[in-house]
Each structure stands twice: as structure tokens, then as C-alpha cells.
Amino acid sequence: MTIARTRIKHSDTNIDSPAILASLGLADNADGTSPEWAMQGMRAVSRAWPLFIMAQICIIVGAGRTALVGNMGELSQLVPLGLAMLCSLCLWLLPGGRLAIRLKPQYQMWLICALSFATALLTGLWFNALPKQIPGGLFTPFAGQVTLALIALSIFGHVRAPGFVYCVGLALCTLSLSMPGRDILIGVLLLAVGGSMVLQARYESARRYSEQANTKRNQRAEMLLHDYEESGRGWFWETDRSGALAYISPTLERSLGAEKGALIGRKLTDLVNMGAADEHEGNRTLGYHLSSRSSFSDVAVRAATQGDERWWALSGHPAVNEFGQFQGFRGSGSDLTEMKRSQAEVTRLAEFDSLTGLANRLQMQRALEQAVVDARGGAGECALFLLDLDRFKNVNDTMGHPAGDALLREVSRRLKHVVGERGMVGRLGGDEFKVVLPGRADRPKLAVLADAIIAALSQPYIIEGTQVVIGASVGIAVCPDDGSTADALVRNADLALYAAKDAGRGVHRFYSSDMHAEAEDRRRLEEDLRTALADNALHLVYQPLVSSQSGQVVGFETLLRWNHPERGPVSPTIFVPIAEEAGLIGILGEWVLRTACAAAAQWPSTTRIAVNVSPIQFSSPALPGIVMNALASSGLAPQRLELEITESCFINEGEKTDRMFAQLKSLGVRLALDDFGTGYSSLGYLKKAPFDKIKIDQSFVRGAAMAGNRNAAIITSIVSLANALGMDTTAEGVETHDELELLRSLGVSQIQGFIYGKGSSREEINMRFAEMGTTAQPSGFKSSRPPRQSMLRSVAIHHQGQRYVGRVRNISAGGAMIEGLWNVPPETNFSIEIAEGMTVSAVTRWSVDDRMGVQFAQAIDVRQVQAGAPVRLAG
Template sequence: MGEGPRAGRLESAGIERVQDPMASEWQRWVGDVRRLWSARDADSAELRARHVRAVLATTPWTMAASVFNVALCAWVLQPHVPGIVLTPWAAALVAMALSGLFGWWRLSRRDLQAVRPTLVRRATFHATLFGALWGLMPLFWFPHSPAGLQLLIAVLVTGLTCAGALALAMLPPAALGYAGAMMLSAIVALGMDDGAYNGVIQALMVLYCISLVLIVLAVSRLFTQRLRSERDASRQSEVVGLLLRDFEESTADVLWEIDSQGRFVQPSERLAGLFERPVKRLGQLQFLAVLTAMQQEGSGGVARLKSALDAGDPFRDQVVRVATAHGPRWWSITAKPLLDDQGKSRGWRGVLSDVTSERQSNQHLAFLAHYDSLTGLANRVSVRNRLSQAVDGKRQAGRNSALLCLDLDNFKAINDSHGHSVGDDVLQEVGRRLRKHMRKADLCGRLGGDEFAVVLDDVRDPQEVLALADRLVVSMRAPCNAQGLTLNTGVSIGVAFLPEHAQTVDEALVAADLALYEAKAGGRGRVAVFSPELGASQRRRLTLERELREALLRDQFQVLYQPQVDIASWRIVGAEALIRWNHPKLGMVSPVEFIPLAEESGLINNIGAWVLARACSDIQGPLAGLHVAVNCSAVQLQRPGFVNELEQLMRAHQVPPDTLEIEVTESLLMENLSTALENLHAIKALGLRVALDDFGTGYSSLAYLRRFPFDKLKIDRAFIRELITTSDARAIVRTILNLAKILGMDTVAEGVEEPAQLEVLARNGCASIQGFLVARPMPAEDLATMVRDWVPFRTPLSSDELPESVAAPLTDARY
């Protein structure tokens, strides 16, 4: 019995505990509302100003709509209401609207950062009076009006009440005063009318009025909460900014922060100074966009930084190279993500350090470790490293190299006669002359003393190497000016081809040295090529010929494709099929070596047929829709049944004629010309295009161009390689391009490796190019992927302006 009252008391206490939070929440909300609209503290004044600015943003439109509604009502009520009553009412409403516009104009000219409660009270009075004036319409003219006019008045009152209340929702006292006056008038007007359902409508209007009040209060409350959150976040950011600036003043590093959109947050003066932009402007920019604009050409630091940011994990020491007013700089960036309460990213914060001095010191040490301090050329270590790559059996298919060892003639006499300082100047001049004849892919080095070395990569024709060696001999014969002295010197060169003459670095150096001794023994100022004993050479030849007969059966050949790109649109328009022989023991055997053996032994027909079949298969497979060129040997084309076999092959693979092109060399036209021309015309009759390969390296007789209408001329890589450095090469290339233009033939430049070569070719009207500038030879599947992912119109640009001598037209007599 004693537990009953106590349980009741506990239950009552429990109920009180449940109700207390609700009551406290209600009391807190009521207190917040009163403080917001009546308190005079700075926080409330600032929030009221934000509410007033929100209402002012729509005031011109609401007042204009009110004037329009007044005109509409006056026009509709004119037949039913005496003008002596209607006119003052309409004039009063228009005056209230104009008063509202005047208030908007006056307040919009002020920087409203704080608003007193009196302004809110005036706005509430204005809105209530405006609602009361509108309420006169249903109060006086609704009860005795026809049904149609009553419907129109009801619609107007409902629309004006809801629209006005929502427009004034950011000022709840004004919104409630306006809506209350309107709704009270409407309810009274319904009571004065004798409609059958007026009571129900009155009850509904009361319900709607309560709903409207709750909506206005909810909208105002949400807006207030948002304003307070923004203000708190802004204050927090200011505090963080002060802490960050204090930290920056005590360290050499610079702090940075970005939001979820990547824009800077509270950037400091030091950060703005690093980015060379005003603080206000930097706060409007995106972090990665600014870094991209400042990034030096050729640097991939921003791309790596973007990947790190996209990953969403903390990272350290992402280095970006940028160009500033004070020269190139290296920045190291460390950062971690900022997360909100839900674990979502709201930006990043990190440290930016200028590591230029450290970077330059490391680069200088690396330079000294790999380059000769006197000439700036590679040192012996770098030469050996490059040779190690050249003789590596795992190199990419078809890559052959050459090593040139150079020794200055009479250098010891110069050193002994004029001193080491003069000798050093001579060595520096030799280094400069070597560089002028090299491609970017080639390596010039100083082995020590007066010994130099040149490593040539991607050698396809040994004659190109010998021609370069001859030019170097001629270049070094020119007198050298050193400290006011005119000195004559020369150079002897030994050549070794890799991996033909050597399988290791030491073997390569020995082979080139032996060739150099041979050159010096022959009278100096000469070029000699390493030559192994005849027996060893003959054994390799027999081995290659024997293995060549089994290569097809053992599937040791493969066909790679090198893309051809149209210069004007920078689109991939075709590809050349290139055969490679990957022997399991001999390694990659150069086509320069095994193609002549295949032609002499008659195996070229089977090999050529296999290449054509593979190309046709790929045209219908991964290379569908792409134009493919296949180089056919003169031995193949001079065979009577070649054209019939080609036609059967195309029919078997259903190859469209416009997707296959046959390339021939000028040597074809020098042997059995009548048969060659007959087969070429038969190929043209099949609808195939015919290209003249390596034009300019053979006889280049114009008579052949007249007797057979080739579709395309391919400019040999030997001219392209010297296009920038040699004026006669430029003259030959321009002549070929002009000739092709006159004869209506397309042109393709082979072996294009540098943007400067591309620029010269483009200026002189070359149609398309192929070479390492675009891509190395690759399998058909890789080429298909490259075509799919290719970005047109993104043409590589030359990093340096072309000299006038390079860009000059052919007709300029100076060049």
C-alpha cells in the first residue's frame, strides 16, 4: 500500500522528466526569438541586419507585384464599387507600395551591418497596415458581390496572404502582422456573407492561418540557425588564421588551407607572396589552378599532387617545380585532409616549403657525379651507364646503338706548347662542336684527357652513323680560337655497332678503341669501323641464315606498328607495319642485318607474305578502320605472282582496299623496271595506295615519278635527323615537299623525334609524320588503345624559338 503513492510520485516525476526537455526547448526558442527581435546587443543587431538584407533582396519585385494587383482589382471592381470609395483605397495601396520601394532604396544604399529593433517595428507596422488595406477588399465588397467576383476576391486574398507572408518570412513580426490582418478580414467577411459553407471555410482559414504562422516561424528559425553557423565558422576561421600566421612568423614554412572546392581559405600575406598574387585575389582562386599556371613546362609535379589529393590520404613532400619572377623554384608540399562531423572531406590543410636550395645542391652533386666539370659533357660513368642500356638484352625490340670513340690529333703538342689553360679551352670548344651535331637522344661524353665518346641510340642504318662521323671529322678540322690563338687540330674516330660488335660494356669500349687505333694508324683524321675476324663474321652470317629458315616456324617474328599522325589535325591517320626478330639466343636481330640475308636466300617472299597476312588480320581486328602501310621488298614485287597473292590475301581477310598501303623503295625501280612498273600498276588497280619509301636516299630520279603516279613520298629519317642542324638537309626536305605538292602526292616524314623538327616540317607543308615524337613501334592492341585515347589538336610545341636560318623559306638565298 505504501508503494502506490510512491510509484505515483515516481511516475509523476518521470513524466516531468520527459516534459522538461520539451518545455526547456520551447522556452529557449521563445527567448531566442525575443532576443533576436528586441535585444540591442551586437550579435542580435548583426543577425537582424542579415534578415533585413534577405527581405530587401525581393522587395522591388513584391512591391511591383502589389501595384499590378491593385490595378487589376481596380479594373475588376470598377463596375461594382463607387469610384469615390475605390479610388482612395487603390491610391492608399499604391502609396504603401511606393513607400516600401522608397524604404528599399534608402536602405540598399547603406551598408547594413547592424539593425536596431525600431527598424523592425517600423517594418512590422508598414506590413500590418499594408495587410489591413488589402483586407478592406474582402471586408466591404465580398459579402454583397456576385459569385464570380467573390471567387476572384478569394483567390486574390489567398495568393496575397501566402505570397506576402513568405516574402516577409525572414522578418516574422512583419510577416505575421501582414498575414494576420489579411486573414482576419477574410474570416470576418465570410461571417458577414450568408453562404452555405462559410462556416467550414472559416474553420479551414483558421487552420491555414495557423499553418502559415508555423511555416513562417520555421523558415525564420532555420535561416537564423544558418546565419549563426556561418558566423561561428567565420570566427573560427579567423582564429585559425591568427594561429597560422603566428606559426608562419616563427618558421620558414608557409601554411595553407583549401576548402572542399579547392579554393584557398584565409590565405596569409606570405602565402600570397609566394604565389605572387594579392591576398584577396588568391582567396578567390583554386589551389591546383594556381599551381598549374605557375608550373614549369615539362614538370609533372602538379599531376602527382592532384593524384595525392584525389586519394584523400595524408601525404608528404610532394615536389612541384614552378616559375616565379625570381626564377625557377622547387616547392615541397605536405598536407592532411580536413573532415567534418560526418567524416566527409571539407578541405585540406598543409605546409609549403621552398626547397630550392636543397634541390640545387643535390642537382649540382648529381651533375658532378655524372658529368665532366670542364666541358659539361657526360663523364665516363654516364657513358658506361648508357652503354649498359645499349647492350642490355632486355631492350625494346629493334633498338640498335653505336659507340664512337674520338681522340684529338696533336692535342699533346698544344698542351705542351701553350699550357693546360689553352688546352682546356680547346677541349671546351670540342665539346660545343660535338653538341651541335647531336640529337637530344644521343649522349656525348668525355672519357678523360683528350678522349671523347658518343653513344647513338636507335640506329637503323649504319650509314647514318658513318655520315655523322665524317661530319664530326670535318667539323673538328676547323681552326679553334683559344685565348687569342688560332690552333689547328683534328680528330680520329673509331666506331662500334651494338649489340653487333659487343655484348658487354667493356667489349664495346674495346671494340671502339680498336677501331680508333685503326683510324689513327691509317693517317689520323679518319673514321674506322670495328671489324671482327672474317671467320667469326662468316659464322654469324651462316648462323643467322640457318636460324632465319626456322624463325617463321618457331614464331620468332612479330609485327609492330608505328603510328602516323596528320600534322594539321594532330590525329592518328595510319600506321606502318614493322617486322622484328626476337631470337631466343641471339636476342633482337636488326632488320638491317636479316632482311638482306632473307632477300639473298629467297626467304623474303615467305617472310613478306607472313607480314602482309598479319597486317591484314590486324586491319580486320584491333586496327579496324585504321590505314596500315606495309613495306614490301624489291624481291617480292618483282615476282610475277605477287599481285595475285596479294589480291587473294585481301579477299580472304575482307580488307577494304583503302585501308592498306604498299611501300616500296627506290631500289625496286633500278632492277627490271618494266616488271616493277607492271606490278605497281596492278596494285593500283586493286585500289591500294602506293608509297615511295626513303625518298631522297637513292637515285630519286624524276623520271620514275613521271612513269608511275605514287600516292605518297616518305622522307627518309637521315634528312629529318639533321633537319635542325644542317642547312643542306633542310634544303633537300623542302625540295621534296615542294615536289610532292606539285605532283599532288602526300608526304610522310620518318624519324621525327623533336618538336622543333615537327615545326619545320609543318611550316613547309609536310602532311604527316611518324617517329618517336609520336610513339615507338608497338603491338596492334597497344596501338588500338592509343588511337582510342588519342587527344586531337594537342600538338607538341617546340620549347625553343627556331633560328631564322631554320625557319627561312627555300628561296631565301642566305640559306
């Protein structure tokens, strides 16, 4: 370490400044420092100055003792001597700064010269004033001349300014002497030498103080260096000209597990992995700098260590000697490992989803942009899946967001497992996921993969000890058929996803061009729904609930209707989901509840009113308050209100669900489980959920009376379960008399369906109660029949050798409605040629004017009728 020349300061005075050294003749070097030979001479003189002072005192006392003894009364003769000694004292004090004179260095030098001149004059004047009896043999003239010559050569030869001043002062003093004695002149010279020695001694004292300060500064620097290395913030290294380590910080040796000094002599490049340098465009590597012997700063390198990855930042510069020859490198280093880890974490967070570990939206968009472009820059081939989880919001609402996060992580794991290496899986946010499948897209294989994803994600989950079941809907777009850019592909896959949701969820849909029109139609319908709510354009109808045993009306179910000014009647299955997605279901549901309670308050006290509650309403903490306000404002008794809740409302059992059930039951209202058997929950919730009724979905009722149908067995089990739990049962969608009789025989409590009428307005029901009371009469078809398809096809009808022409209006596997033959008696047997080469036997069951209903002797395949060639009727 190069130690700079020390500057000792006292106030604003600097004794060792270049100005003073130059004036003293000691700054002969080009850099302003004293030459070594001058410093050695100064040290020799400084050691001898006390002897010169003693000699000076002896000479003064010996030369003037007689005069002093004989002239003690003449005190004026002592004045020059006192002033001379005072000047000498100032010369001794001034260089050290003890007089605290705040002068610039050049002014201080002038003051030193003035004091030197004054000392010489005063000393000469004192000797001149002494009596003539002073012994003249004390110093011979020859000895005086030699002494003067030696002093001038050895001392004042290198102290140019003060030496010149002394010589001038002594010369003037000699010329003014009144007696020719040279002994006095020699005494004066010795006195001047003594003053000069005081000055040189003070300079030597200052030099020693400077050396002590330099030593303390070096020690402080070493301690700071040691503390810096021990803190772990950095370390130092040095190499020789061959690149071998000549010094390395002990802290680095310990961190590398090496013994002290074990790394000395090893190449610096052995400590780093030269192939793992952090190279960026425009940056040079460590190897380049070492080979070119150029300075470098903060070059990131990977340490050649085993186990955990470590990174260093190295800085260094080449070291040269006084002849400019390269001696090696000196530099420092610091640990970049934590910073590298932080950068890696930032990169991960920028490209990966922090919750699931999947690629995030940014990375998925980049992957899709790369997939839609081939190697030649044209349109590439790939497929895009957009996934949305069904009923995931219920999990967050009922079990909390931590449970929802756990579910998303499990969904991500299953999704990655199903897709595998075929594509990249990412999470867009919330419960939305994306899958990019590069390469040629085979639609049948894509359909199989989409179904596999839906099946895997629909399997039950165990979250916080509770079984959870959700679903998934998938929208698929294929490049380049459905778009040649990433944005177009995402937009079209999103439209396909909406189509999958509209299709009942839990399915996949490929994009088709007509989906744009459907999306626009959906947007317009949402705007119209908002307008209808503002204008009170929706209305309610009420469908009766009839006791299966007594035939009395025991209640009504509230049905929401919308008669669009342009579209006509819009089904609730269309606009209710739109209301849920648009955030309108809360306002709509509250209006329905208030209106239904107000209507039921005018009916007989034996009738109840049933109102459907959506999952979004059920999850709202405000629902109990809304129900209580509706009951209070209408005056309806709480036990007359029945809230119908679907299984999806409480798909995940938890404290929030139990608390909602308890709050609703505390109001005194009844709870009905709607669409039983069509959801995904287990039967476990029936053990503790406080339901008063189970509603059997119409999918189990329809066709139950037909031979060979298993729905009757399902209805029997549901009724048995409800009876065991003390609950009523209601069968929905009853349309025919044979279904009514079957349900009565199976013990169903209540009947709901077209057999007792469609929905009626509030005014119509009031008139019905006024005219008929609570009695209900069934009406409708006698028996169930399979679903029929409309058709307009001419057929040939053969009867007793006659051939007639008729037209089929609708047809099913078991029969058809035919027009063209008037007043055909029931139970008439026919042979009907439905299509070319397809003839079936049939019997008439009813006949009105030119229309008749026929029953086939054997079931037919309607698809074959549609595909078959028409019957040739000519000729």
C-alpha cells in the first residue's frame, strides 16, 4: 500500500507544506518531497542541536562574565541579549505552531527569516557593547574562520533562505563592530547556529509526529480493511504476472472451505467457471481482460464450487513497477449469489403464476405468438384451449379464499398431468386457464383431450377435509382455420368457451363462424335486460302445486317471465344466466321475492308461495335480511314462504353454509331442495341440512310410466328417503294422466306440471280462487309418449286393399300424427309406407277431422325415416 506524504496541521498552519520545504531548500524532488540525503543531514543536525545550545551558552557566559560582574548596575547592556534570546525562543516555538499563529506557509517562512535576521543583529550588538576586558584568546581568528566555513557548508548550504538571512545579518553586525575582535563574531555565529538548530529540531519533531500519524493511519486502514473483509461484503485478491494468486482475503478462503494460504499459488481462473460467465451483448468476459491485461469492473462470474450455485462480481486492474513492467493484477470481489437469486425470483414472478407455478398470462401469450408463426414466417399450426372452472366461485364464497387457492393448485396439478408434454399449460388469473398445443391440430384428437381434461377436473377433491366437486368448460380454436394471429385465436377460443357454458357447462366446443353473431346477440340481450329491469318490463306467473291425494292446491311456484318487445317471450334459461354474469341477479332476485310475497298475501292461508334462490343470492350475507323485509312489508306469514335451493348453492359444506341455513330457518320459512339428483353433491348434506321438501326433477318424471323405463325405481327411492327424513316430495313436469297415477301410487306428496296448468298471472289466480276455490282438475294427454320430431312427408296408407295418400306432421319411435284422411274410426288398422322400402303396421288411437294419431306395432328408428327416400306416389 502506498503511503502518501503526511501533512501535519495545526490550525491553518502546515509545517510540512511544499512551500516551506522549498523555502528551506528541502524540496528538491519533482514531486515536492525532500531528497533522502537532505533528510539524513537534517536528522544528524537535529540530534546535535542541544550540544550547540550548551556551547553557545558557555561562550556567552565565559566571554562576558567579567563584564557582567563589573557592570551589574548597567542593565541596559542586557537588553540586546534578552531580545536575542526572545527571538531564538520564537524561532523554536513558531515552526511547531505553538504560538497558534494562523499564517499561510509563505508568510510563516518570511517571519522565520525576519526572526533569524533579528537574532543575528541583536547578538552582535550585545557582544559589541561588552567591555574590552573580554578574553580575546578564547577563540583564535583561524578557529573562528574554520568554524564559520564548516557551519556555512554543513548547515546553511541546504537551508537557503534562513542561511542567507543569517549571513547578511552577521555581515552587517561585523561592519558595525566598534572593536575588531573576531571572537565576538564567532560567538554571534554560534548563537545563530543555535537558533537554526532550534528550527531544525522543531522540523525533526514535526517529522516524527508525521511518521506516527502515518503509522496510525496505516493501522486504521488495516483495521478498516479487516472489518470490510470480515463483514462479508467483499474481499481482495492479487496475482503475479503469471496469473497465480499472491494474496486472497482469508474470509474467501474460509467460505470456500480452504485452509489458510491453501489458495496461494493457484490460478485465479481455477476459482471460477469460465464457461458460465454472465455475458451480455457488449460486455467482455473475465478471460478477455486477463489476457489483454486491461482493467475491468463488476464482471459477473460463476464460482467453481460444488453444491449450491455461487456468483461473484470481480473488479481488477493491472499492476506495474516503476519501469512500467506488468507485475500482475490487483482487485476486489463481492458475492452476487443473493442478487442472482433475487433476479431469478423476479424473472420467475414475471413469467410464472405465483400460486400454481404455471406459466402466467405474459408467458402464455408469448408462447402462443411463437406457435402461430412457422419457421418461414407464415401462419403456423397450433391449437388453443381456454378453460373456465364451473362452480369455483361457490368454493371461495363458502370455504374462503385459502381453500380456493388450494383447489386451484390441485386443478393445476391435474391439468399438467393430463396435457403432459403435448403443450404448455398456463393460468390467466382467477379460475381461467390456457393450454397451447403447437403443431398440426387433429380435431378428433383435440376433442378427446378436451374431454379428458373435463373428466379429470370434474373428479372430487378433498380440500381441508371436505369433499369438493367442480367442473370445467373448454373452448377450442385452431390455427390457421380459426385465426392466424394470437389475438384472433384468443378471441375465437373465448367465444367457443361461452358456447360451451351456454350448452350446460362441463362440455367443450370448437369455434365456428356463427359464434360471433351469437356473442353480439348476447351483448344486445344483456343491454335489453338492463332496460327491462329499469322499466319494470318483467313479470311473474305462478304454477300450482297440487296435493297428490286430495287434489287441492297447496301452493304455487313463482316463475319469472320476460316478453321482449322484438324477440317475444325469452326463456329464463337464457336471460337468468346473463343476469348472473352481468351482476343483476341480486336486484332481480330481491324484486321477485318482494312481488311474490305481496301476491301470496292475498291468497288463502292454506297456500304457500315458492321462490327460487340462485347460488349467488344464497352466498350473499344479505339474504336473511332481504327475506325478513319482504315478509314484513307484505304481511305474509313466514311458514307460507318456501325457498327453493339447488344443490349447487351448497356444493361445499362449511360453516358459512350452515350459518346461512340456520339464519333462514330462524325466520320460520320453509326450505326445499330443488332439482334433486341432478347435481354433484353427495347425500351427506341431507343429514344436517334443514330441508322441508325434496323436489324430484322432471328428467326423472318424464317417461316414468312407459314400459321398461327405470325412472319409476329412482322416484321410489327418493320418496323413501324423504319419508325417512320427514320431508315432503314434489314431482315436477307432470304432463300426462298415466304419470299422475304412477306418482300417486309411489307416494309423491305434491304434483307440479302442465297437467294442472301452466303459469298464471296474479289476477288470473285470484279469479280462479273466487270461482273454483282451491280444487284443481287435471287435464292433458292420457299417456306418455316418446319425444316427437316435426316432419312434413307424404306417405302411402294401405287399408283393405285401398291405397290412400297422407302427410306426416310429427313422428316418434312409437307413433305419428297423420293428416289427409277424414273421420277415421279409432282402432282402425293400417299399413303405412313411411319411406321407400320401409313399411310399418299401425293402429288409429284418435281422430279429429282430417287428423289422426296412430301407434306403430313396432318401434322404428326415426333417423332412418329422415334419411330414407320419399315414397313414390304417382301412378
